[in-house]
Amino acid sequence: MGQTLPRFEKAHGKSEAEIRRRILQAIFELRLPPGVRLTEEQLAETFDVSRTVVRQAIARLAQDGVLVKLPNVGTTVAAPSRKETRDILAVRKMVEPDIVRMLAAIRDGEGLDRLRAHLAKEQVARSRGDRGTLVRLTGEFHLLLAEISGNQVLTRLMTGLQTLTCLAILLYADQDDACPPDEHSRIMNAIADGDEETAAAEMLDHLLHVERDLQLDHRDERSSINDTIAWLRGDAEAQEK
Template identity: 45%
Template sequence: MKPQRSADTAESLDQTVYDALFNGIMHGRLKPGARLQEAALCAQFGVSRTVVRQALRRLSEVQIVDIVANKGAAVATPSPKETRDVFAARRAIEGAIVREVARRIEHGDIERLKQRLRAEHEALHYQDHPRWVALAGGFHLALAELSGNQVLQRMLTELMTRCSLIVALYEAPGEASCEHDEHTHLVELLSLRDADRAAEEMNKHLLALEARLQLPA
């Protein structure tokens, strides 16, 4: 039994390091290109290099950390081409998501989305940018959950992790990554169960989000 407990402990430590780094990247505390030095991480978390390497390997699998032989690990830096590819994929996936949501949405779902909109408005009012970014991304993931399609939900979750890096890297100063009014209009169309207009609005919303980025030509 002892080897099993040891394995369980290592897995738990690996998850602790993974979660801390993942959240640090998603909330902008670790910027694109930031070096993730094994020795420093071992000291910070009080774990072995084996645990740190396992956590970094898992982060590389979801493409938010790059590991280069003889150079180590760093927070991923999406290229302009990858950014455009990510948004093209999001437009395809989220168009399908809102069509399905419009078909199956219920009154309680609409009320919960409106609660999210009120939280977004509050974050904007108090100029709480980190909270606003988290809420704006959460709005899109909430729609994916309402679609009932777990495959689309997983695909969007992966794309949203990349978008967190993209926004941190290319967002223009003073620009919001998502516009609150655009989310509000989407909820209005979904409450009307207007699938075509909701899909069109989502496409416009994502095109506008991409256009607000400062991408090199």
């Protein structure tokens, strides 16, 4: 990820993996809004591939929760509710401190070089005021951590979680830059120092900031009518939503 450029010289016939990567990249750059409808025809035409290839890409992204298939509606980009976003961040807070703890224990030189190169790119995008690229890169930082851990299951899990977080940023954040500046470098420095506890603590702090910026305390507008009806019925559980 991040290293290999798409093969532009190839006129058509993008692979299923390339299509998935492009769609994820579009979401990471906040170019693909949550809830937008995608059709097989449209994607097949865009990528100049057969609908079979598109269908495979859609199926895989739907499995990761990034796309949603609805009967009578078709395929849409996911639009996580506030409750879902809180759940996503809860899982991230369980998983990501342990990822960086593990990386601090390993202190793999090549991995650290990749992290440094990545943070340098973030810095360039930030100084240029290139917000789309910056948002994508800050999201990819979290995927890179999982990737460097060498655990494919983690990488796959984090891809889904990070992508849904990007969509939630578009829905709920006042500003588009979810990762506060400097926190990534603090995490990386702790990994480089082999300081497992600090790395984990910095990551947890960072995710709490991301969560705070998302303003998830409000109830979902989407479910508030249902909540009210349930409340009128005297269903106490509904108030916990």
